[in-house]
Amino acid sequence: MQLIENANQEAVTRMLSADPVLIDVIPASEAIPALKDHMILHAGPPVAWADMCGPMQGAIAGIAVFEGWASDLEDAAAKAATGAFDFHPNHHFDAVGPMTGMTTLSQPLMVVENRTYKNRAYCALNEGLGKVMRFGGNDASVLARLAWLRDSFGPAVGRALRSGDGIPLKHLIARGLTMGDEMHQRNVACSGLLLRELAPALARTADDNDELAKALAFIGGNDQFFLNVAMAMGKSIMDPVRNIHGSSIVTAMCRNGTDFGIRVSGTGDTWFTAPVEMPEGLYFPGFTEADANPDMGDSTIVETIGLGGFAMGASPAVAGFVGAGAASEAGNFTRTMSEIAAGENPEWTIPAMDYLGVPTGIDIRLVLETGLAPTINTGIAHREPGVGQVGAGVVRAPMKCFEGALIALAESVGVK
Amino acid sequence: MSSTIINEVRRGFYLDSVALMRFSRAIASLDGIEEAALMMASPSNRQIMADAGLLDATSDGAEGGDLIIGIRAVNAEAAETARAEANLLLDTPTGAQGEGQSWRPKSLRAAVKARPDANLALISVAGDFAAAEARKALRRGLHVMMFSDNVSIADELALKREAQSLGLLVMGPDCGTAIINGTPLAFANKVTDGDIGVIGASGTGTQEITCLISQGGGGISHAIGVGGRDLKDEIGGITTLMALDALDADPKTRHIVLISKPPAAAVAARVVERIAASQKTFTVCFIGAESWQLPDNASLALSLKAAAEQALGGRALFADFQAGALAQPAPAAKVRGLFSGGTLCAEVQTLFKAAGEQVMSNAAIPGVLDLAAPADAHKIIDLGSDEYTQGRPHPMIDPSVRDQALQDAIKDKSVGVILLDVVIGYGAHNDPAGHLVDSLGTALAGDTLIIASVTGTDADPQNRRGQITKLQAAGILVAPCNADATVLALACIRLNR
Structure with missing residues (x-):
């Protein structure tokens, strides 16, 4: 436990001390x-x-x-x-x-x-x-x-x-x-x-x-x-966070349109994958969710550093992509993501949330303990080649990636 | 049939793209609309609208700072209706349109972050997960109240030992009631603040005593729950002894009431020793025990009412209540007690026993027959015990658990009196008296006497006075407390003889 806490502290320190x-x-x-x-x-x-x-x-x-x-x-x-x-x-x-x-x-x-x-x-x-x-x-x-x-x-x-x-x-x-x-x-x-x-x-x-x-x-x-x-x-912020023995902090999340993959600091360069999910969102005229391709792109590196869906409170309008979509509730997305983050970023704050720092360092243990998967803001591509963007929305990272990573992390620190 | 396309350009009108996409979806779903979009007239948006067959010459001159309403409909009428609706959406500021649900933390960690000054966690998860959550709370420096039951005694011991080493209290498991610094936790009542501390291994016992003290003009400093097994040998009274230390050291607490079933002898010895070491005075109610060796600064009370009276310095409660004046001859000789509160059920057994009546119960105190015994005795039933609550809510939450038993008692010609408790306060049903009256229905006009008392205060959300009025209006005999209701029931069956 203490090994993991210390390793995660080091991970968050490296994230916050980055100078990109x-x-x-x-x-x-x-x-x-x-x-x-x-x-x-x-x-x-x-x-x-x-x-x-x-x-x-x-x-x-x-x-x-x-x-x-x-x-x-x-x-x-x-x-x-x-x-x-x-x-x-x-x-x-x-x-x-x-x-x-x-x-x-x-x-x-x-x-x-x-x-x-x-x-x-x-x-x-x-x-x-x-x-x-x-x-x-x-x-x-x-x-x-x-x-x-x-x-x-x-x-x-x-x-x-x-x-x-x-x-x-x-x-x-x-x-x-x-x-x-x-x-x-x-x-x-x-x-x-x-x-x-x-x-x-x-x-x-x-x-x-x-x-x-x-x-x-x-x-x-x-x-x-x-x-x-x-x-x-x-990417420049997360790469130095890789390979800290025992750390349960996510260093990359990305999708290829077929699979979602994550890497975790303590498990090095191993990918933990699961089928990608479909975003919930809004579509351009002429298109519906039947046209949508599953979730795709490396852009989830933005959520990995505490922005995007983790900083929803800074962009209230974006909450409109999901459900009832009240802009006044955008901060709830950020607070919820705080539940799975090891820390907050004191330099990247959200004024409307009383200068709450964006959630920093996704801890796979907290993801699994709370059952809260990272929230990702995303564009939506047409499922056919050659068409382009048809909408935008919000999607969750698949929980299975985190389960696989946790088992591997446990093995890496000698827990059978 | 060809489609109708309508465009309207609003010059210099800006709205966020996500808001416009939501409006677009709403307009596109109207009857007779093939496609619709509201978009700012940037080149890329114009391309999207052109590809969707939504543009006509009207929007040719629109620029980036302009809004285009584009509608393609089956006919002109539908298109115009949609255009009007689109303009209405644009011109009607909506304000808060969501449910306004405020954020609630999902994990203990986030809750602690949101309220760093909190020092107690109330745990009410399924028993299998309760010990793990309690451990997390302890490791965050929080005292724990475990409302959860079905926690193993091994887990209870391990948690209490860990808490003890950290200087933290574990109230429970299966701890139904506590009042800490005036804050009612789980099933508890809004009582007067004061200088009497309560340590209770039982929920309704603590509720009855704190309410009676409050009604008698006294007040409560803290009421600490310990869980029903704390005074067993396996646990050794860890929480009870820590609670004694805490209240002994608390300058606000002058007198301490300890209430529990009769404890294991070795544990009782330790508790009594701790009481003897205190400068404060104590009332001890080991419900069911008629005598106990206690030090000079402590006295034994046989009933919850007697405990409250002793705690109030010997002041008699409800002196103007005359059971004899209220009593009516019971149509038959037996009393049927149907209780939601386990300790209230035990108090009745104690008083019946003291009055020389033969009693049987599914939750029998020492000296009382088990319900299965072949005897012709008064039946005093605890409806909150496991056999009635398996897979169902507790009768204090859902009083309908008592409905069938009430009907059975009414039909039983040997039963002359039905004796009941009505427990209110936080956590309890929002109108148990109302439910009881409805459930009895026509039976209220029958011969069987129905006697009840209401555990609670007028400051509780259900209001005790209001509950009593409801019962009395329905012809139910209401006594001021559970012990007095018992005395009244005994008086009624004696008039029968």
Whole structure:
């Protein structure tokens, strides 16, 4: 018991002492040297092509065409089925990706450095709303946007960031929480705050005013631009928390559209998986829950650090996705998540909850003791490849992941 | 038949996207509506609406800060109705529309965090889980009241030993009643604050004594429950002795009442020794015991009423109650007692025994026959004991447990008097007197005499005075306390002879 308490104390200390800074945007081939030709990193725990959901397969076909590994989508799917590509989780390469979470050689990745622990984490740039690859979109417009991100926008943001000392993210999150963001479904405040920090450097380092205007408009027109920054930040905060002997703190939660997977500090890099659940939510016109794909993406790294569904009290409107949906009860989600967290974050507080700190450090023992699974705010993809986002909502992490992890943790500390 | 599309643009009108999605769902579900959406006119939202076949030329000029209402309906009438409804939703501030349910902690840990000043946990989970929860509470430095029953005696001993080492009290298991610093816990009554402390191994006994003291002008400092097994050899009176220490050290407590079934001899010796070491005065009620060797600072009471009177310094309670004046000849010789309170049932047995009457009971005190015995005696039944409550709520919570037994007693021609308790207070049924009157129905017009008393106070949620009035209005004879009701019942059967 004391071993676990001490280990968890250490885990929470590492989380709270993190100093994540957005420092660069560089091609994936530079960021992740182990990333090779014909390798495709995806969201969630490991999954084989045959077990992948529609949007995951759609995104893989699209990214293979984008990388020039296939002539068209059909060709790409055929190649994927015959084992032409190596599939690996982003999490195995210091990276995360939203929804389908495609990461390949030529894509620009944002670099977040945790200056306290000297580790780096990576995430692709957010493509914006509408038809996008992260939701399984793969038509010409999707690939054209990815090309622009690779050739123009990514390098421009990279230049801007390298011209200064990087953008520290902790205080940005703190301000975002006071402005209505929970950093999963709501990133409008932090996207604006980031743009404010980034715009002068972008202007100083730009060589083409039209491209500069396009870049500024791209960030300004995308309420979710900051989500991918928050995810890379989350990964950079949680990676140093891995492998603390005896710790029952969750270091990653992610989904591949088929399975939900968690990692726990004391059990190292083992994934504990269970089938993903369906989100409860609201749908865009023309779509219903019959169109929805099960839960997907690495974005649950945001909940792992105490944001998203854990910080619902900061974003009362988001409570509207569930049940009666009274915004006045959003704080109940946060208080409930406090029941499964080892501590609170004194720097990330919610004004409307009398500056309650966001719940920090999911303790699998508390999850199982209370029967309260982590609440996750999420987007909802269409179940068919190529369509895109159809709604948004709230979902729970499957309890079975935590049961498996607890048994393994008990064995790791000598409890039979 | 072709669809009708209506668009309306509200310039410079902003509403949160989740709120708009909820409105969209409401409008889309109206009769005759094929699809509908209310969205801010950002480029990506316009694309979604275009893909859903919801846009017409009306919304061409709409920009990011404008709201588009897009409706596709089977006909113009349905579309217009939906448009009106959409505008009504947009123009009617809803305020709090949820159930307004406030947050309740689900775990002990969260509860302690929410109330860091709390120092007691009341545990009322199924017996199998009660010991684990109690242990968690103790390790968080909380005193424990275990309302739960079906906890093993081994668990009880282990918990009490651990608590003892931590300087914490474990009240229970199966502890029905406590009052700590004026706060009633589980089945308890709103009594006057004062200088008399109570230690009780029984729930209704503690309720009756604290209420009688309160009615007699005294008050309660604390009433500490110990659980029905604390004074057995296996437990050795751990909680009782700690409660004695606590009340002895409490400057607010002047006099201490101890109430229990007659304890195991070795345990009793320790308790008596502890009492002798105190500077305070004691009343001891080992219900069913007619004599006990006690030190000079303690006196034995035979009944709960007598215990209350001694605690009040010898003041007689209800001196103006004349059983003889109220008594009527019973139509038959036997009394049938039907009790929800176990100790009230025991008190009746004590008094019948003292009056020389032969009694039998399913919860027999020493010297009383078991119910199965082949005898022609008064039957005094505890309806709260296991054989009546297996899989059912306790009769104090659900008085209908007594209904069948009442009907049986009425039909039994040997029964001249039915003697009852009506227990009110926190945790009890919200109108037990009303239920009793309804349940008796036409039987109230019959010959069988019905005698009752109400355990509780006028400050209780059910109001004692109101309950008594209800009983009297129905023709039930009401005595001021359980002991007096017993005396009245005895008077009635004696008039029969």
